[in-house]
Amino acid sequence: MTSLRNRIAGFMILAIVTVIALATLVAMQMMQRPLPETATIPVARQIAWNVRFAETDPQAAQGAGIAFADAPAAGLPQDRSTRRWTRVLGRQGMTHPLLVTTDPEGTTMRISVDLGDRWAILPLPDLRPPKGGWRIFGAWMALILTGATAVSLIAATRITGPLRILESAVDRIGRDGVLVPIPETGLPETQATARALNHLSSRLKSAMESRMRLVAAAGHDLRTPMTRMRLRAEFVEDDSEREKWLADLAELDGIADSAIRLVRDEVTRADARDLRLDRLVEDVTGELRALGYRVTLRSLAPATVVAEPLSLKRAVRNLVINAATHGQAARVSLAQGGGQAELVIEDEGPGIPEPLMERAFEPFFRVDEARRKALPGAGLGMAIARQIIDQLGGQVTLANMRPKGLRQRVVLPARG
Structure with a gap:
């Protein structure tokens, strides 16, 4: 995550996934809240009507599909649902004891109402959110993460295209210290960056060649005055002074010769x-x-x-x-x-x-x-x-x- 491209992609992925995760969690939380009475009242009215029907005319009720048994429907008791439906049906004037059960798989709910001498068993619509919600949420987030990663990487790559040219330009420096020409292709920003680097490389190469020529010319031009000075030094009468002059001139000659060699090795192959x-x-x-x-x-x-x-x-x-x-x-x-x-x-x-x-x-x-x-x-x-x-x-x-x-x-x- 050290490169700018990876950082931009990471921020985009984090932003996308965070927003969608929060929205999904809010939606799931809303689904897990107790059902409002406006949704349960129609079902409660139908249950209360069926119970009164079963009390007044058991045979007709049985023919209409209402089941009767000596005990509540087999299954797993649902205490929370039992209390809720007892409260909702009580508002419809039904005070009979009841029990809500589900089958072992938890897919079918039944409500058993105590009629005194028997139990009326009625199907109850399951209005709860589907099971495995967290697994569904995990798969949903994985899908979002995959899509967000792909989109973010593509976007970050296109955004940082010109910057990647700058990063790779260092690796394209030739042995002479000049940038290798960069293809001026791609997006307009990428083309502009490559064009600027190529222009910089051209000016840098021109400046280096000018410097080399200047050093070579200076080293070459120094030889003529040094030759004259060496001739004049020969006429110095003091031997020790003459040796000092000749030693200094020899050092200058060595510097000039080294400078010329340096330039020659720089500009020739x-x-x-x-x-x-x-x-x-x-x-x-x-x-x-x-x-x-x-x-x-x-x-x-x-x-x-x-x-x-x-x-x-x-x-x-x-x-x-x-x-x-x-x-x-x-x-x-x-x-x-x-x-x-x-x-x-x-x-x-x-x-x-x-x-x-x-x-x-x-x-x-x-x-x-x-x-x-x-x-x-x-x-x-x-x-x-x-x-x-x-x-x-x-x-x-x-x-x-x-x-x-x-x-x-x-x-x-x-x-x-």
């Missing part, structure tokens, strides 16, 4: 092919060990994924370098199962505070800004890695280890 992930991981770890990084290779299960080699290699390299740089050492393992390849990279660092965990994938993000100068990099490695893995239909997550360390877990679709 290279040809993907079957790729042995275990061999790629082995190559990356070997290269990084040769460069002096502390990288340990644990276990490598054979795994084949569909990817572009250079892009996936860049993503894996960025993640391993992040662990070896910020976590002092990297431990890498690869497993496969259930149609997925799982790459796990663990380190020995302090980890990342939980509130900042998701921000670790933001461009230029640093957990500790004071260490920006102490550690190399532009702060784009994790952002680029996540972007590449998302484009491959995979997922990368971070989790702190105990007592220390950070675990980077990459899951990619694998071929059997």
